[in-house]
Amino acid sequence: MKKASLVLPLLALGLGLTACAPTTQGTSPAATTQGQPLISATGQPIRMALTPGFADQPGDVFRGMEQVGDPGLWVLRGRTRADVDGLKVQGRALREPVNVVLIDLFAKTPQDALLRATAALDAVGLKPSDRYTHGYQAYLNGTFQPEVPAGQAFARGVGSAREERLRLFGPWKSGDGYVFLAGIAAQNVTGQGRTFSDFMVTREATADALNSRTVFKKKGYVDLLSKVDTPRETTADHDGCAVILVARE
Numbered sequence: 001m002k003k004a005s006l007v008l009p010l011l012a013l014g015l016g017l018t019a020c021a022p023t024t025q026g027t028s029p030a031a032t033t034q035g036q037p038l039i040s041a042t043g044q045p046i047r048m049a050l051t052p053g054f055a056d057q058p059g060d061v062f063r064g065m066e067q068v069g070d071p072g073l074w075v076l077r078g079r080t081r082a083d084v085d086g087l088k089v090q091g092r093a094l095r096e097p098v099n100v101v102l103i104d105l106f107a108k109t110p111q112d113a114l115l116r117a118t119a120a121l122d123a124v125g126l127k128p129s130d131r132y133t134h135g136y137q138a139y140l141n142g143t144f145q146p147e148v149p150a151g152q153a154f155a156r157g158v159g160s161a162r163e164e165r166l167r168l169f170g171p172w173k174s175g176d177g178y179v180f181l182a183g184i185a186a187q188n189v190t191g192q193g194r195t196f197s198d199f200m201v202t203r204e205a206t207a208d209a210l211n212s213r214t215v216f217k218k219k220g221y222v223d224l225l226s227k228v229d230t231p232r233e234t235t236a237d238h239d240g241c242a243v244i245l246v247a248r249e
Contacts, residue, residue: 060074061073062224069140069175071139071181073224073226075136075138075167075169076139084185087195092230092232095228097224097240099238100203100206100243101179102182102246103244104179105247106215107177110173113180120210123214124214126156126166126206136167136169137169138181138183145170147167148170153166154167154168162186165184166183168180185197186198186201207245211245216245219245219246221241222244226240
């Protein structure tokens with residue numbers, strides 16, 4: 001199968017993008033071998049079988065992303081695509097896509113990679129929080145990784161009318177570096193509860209902040225073709241794409 005490539009140069013610092021600038025196209029889902037145990041990047045077996053809700057149908061795994069491999073397109077909970085903290089949009093399940101990819105070619109160990117990624121998130125105001133549900137995973141190159149830090153997400157704007165929440169998964173060793181996958185979404189908070197706000201506005205604001213304040217710089221976007229709009233499921237304003245950020249030092 002022809003490998004997809006990622007060829008966009010670094011974007012200018014602070015450049016605000018409001019739409020996906022795709023650099024690759026999705027292909028068929030990665031094949032899985034029945035009966036093989038799934039092993040996490042920490043070497044522990046994952047007691048979680050693939051089901052029709054994951055890598056048995058088109059649109060669950062993207063194949064051949066340069067410096068990454070074959071990432072899953074979705075934040076997962078249990079054995080299926082997760083929703084966004086139980087929220088719905090017009091009565092439909094709101095599925096949570098992977099919409100951020102971090103690549104670090106300079107980290108020396110998994111622990112170093114995790115420290116660098118979490119320090120970058122901290123620098124843009126995303127702090128570890130246990131106020132959200134937990135038990136999520138993401139998939140890359142045949143293995144699952146749980147959310148890190150364990151049982152926590154990253155949040156910005158806690159206590160305000162708009163909260164932004166990022167779930168971070170990894171690191172996976174891939175090629176010469178380490179990879180993290182993440183899903184970020186924003187919610188409106190009122191006295192009546194929470195409602196979904198957006199995927200794209202918070203993705204772009206976070207990517208621009210990382211680009212200008214941390215070692216992670218925008219490389220471009222990859223079109224994962226993960227936009228969903230059916231009578232039962234939606235990804236709302238998500239454009240099907242993930243932003244790629246690469247550590248430059």
